[in-house]
Amino acid sequence: MGNEYKKIILLKGFQHISDKCFNMIKSLLKDDLKLTSKTQDEYDRTKIADLMEMKFRGPACVDKLIELFREIDETKDLVKTLRKEKLKAIKTIKAKGATPAEKQDKSSLGQSTSTANEASGSESVKDTPVKKEENACLSTGKIEDITTRTADPRMKLSLEQSQLLIIPTCSITPTKNCLQTPQKLPPTTSSSSSTKKPRLKSVPKEASREEGLQRGPKEVMVLKATEPFTYDVTGGKMMFHATVATESRFFQVKIFNVALKEKFIPNKVIAISDYIGRNGFLEVFSVFSVSDVNPDRKMEISKSLIQKAKATPKISHLYLQHLGTFVNGVFVVHKKWAYSEFIYYEIRDDTGVMDVVVYGQRLTSINCEEGDRLTLVCFELAESGAKRQLRSVIHSYIKFYANYKLFGVL
Structure with a gap:
């Protein structure tokens, strides 16, 4: 089945570009395909x-190939x-391999998620086998509720413990909705731990990851957001980034x-649902996936x-992180080299020095x-x-502040 995609690369892609452009493509693929200087010249x-x-x-x-072609x-x-x-090849392969049961009753949610995958599928290749599996599952309407499967049991325990810390003191006699207190209560003082707010035992060092379709809803507080920008110039498609927290x-x-x-x-504080976890991001596509919560709702x-x-x-x-990790941050530019394409x-x-490579006119x-x-x-x-270096991708966002003078950055 893979030959269908190779034919597309050859017949619809490589045959229509110049040798100069093909050499550029080989250079950009050098690391992914493990090309040496010799094989890069000969292949x-x-x-x-x-x-x-x-x-x-x-x-x-x-x-x-679409990702590379879009930037040249x-x-x-x-x-x-x-x-x-x-898309033609996907339909052809699916028609050959799908069972009659898989061809019936496609849910609207599955169809919308398939569109979502198309919108972001060109960005990363690290998790591709899992993402093909995801498309096949969603497009046939067999959507598994994987929220509980991906939940961290340790996090559940931590939340339960936090809730126990703020439960008001109950009577010695247990009731249906009340926890029984210990037989010996500590003396009540103004500095008693029972009056203190619960604190996290440890703060996560990295953004949490979720994989696949997540139904939610997940209540979060918005910490920051970029302004909207056009990520696909030819198609006029827009998006923005945000950081949220529980x-x-x-x-x-x-x-x-x-x-x-x-x-x-x-x-x-908002609630998000029916989103997709992919490559360290939560991806939201539908306007109906985000809703307001009670105005009085506060998050500590x-x-x-x-x-x-x-x-x-x-x-x-960053030198200790896995390749393919996506990075956000504010850095000082010490040198700049401008070329025609990047x-x-x-x-x-x-702590160190690193290059940032930026592609595309945008x-x-x-x-x-x-x-x-x-x-x-x-x-x-x-x-x-x-x-090591940081490379722009189709969903990358840049903003600069001249000469250290402007703050309040993302």
Whole structure:
């Protein structure tokens, strides 16, 4: 079945680009395909297509090519063709392999989620086998409620313990809705622990991850949000990013419906449901997935958790993270190299130095110079040779502040 996607790469992609453009594609794929300088020079279009088919299984190999083509002026016109051919191949393969039961009664939720996968499928290839599995499950309407399956039992215990700490003192005689107190109560003083608010035993160091369709609802408080931006210039598609938190965890969110911007106001408590967990983000597509809660609803979120959710990671810490991790932060630009198709920024802090590679006209047109503070959202941690670097992807967001003078950054 994979040959269908390889044919698309060859016949609808590589055959229509110049040698110069093909060499650029090989250079961009060098790390993913483990190309040496020799193989990068010697491998032709067919060999590169073979390697892409093996590295990025199924339609993900076409998605990867779409991601690269979208950022190169010479190949932008081929993106729509590749997308259409990929969808044809998916339908053909599904028709050959689906059972009669799988062809019946497709739920509207499954269809909308399939559209959601198409909107973000070109961004990452690390979790592709799980994501193909997800598409097959959702498109047939067999949606499993995986909220409980992905829940962390340790987190459940922590929440129960926190609730026990703030339960008011009950009488010695247990009732139906009251916990029995110990036989010996500690002396009541003004500094008694029973009057103190519960505190987290540990603050999470990273944003929490959830995978697949999550029905919710999950009540969260909005910590920050970017302004909406056009991530797909040719299609005019818009989105924005946000950071939200519960009392015990924080999450990075991609919102693909800009009408929801009025909901994502800092310090506002909202409920999100029917969202998709993917690559460290919660992805929200439908305007009906976000709802208001009782105006009196308050969330007790510790200052340390809020600080961690908004913090910029140290560069030395990024060298310890897994490749493919997505990074948010505010960094100081020390050097800049501008090329026709991309820009290199050198960022540094008191722990190290790292390069940032920015592709595409949307991001390279931002006039950030040496000495400016650069806000990066949704940049992928990658590797070039022995060096780590941050690379822009289709959903990346950039904002800069000149000469350290403007603050209040994301």
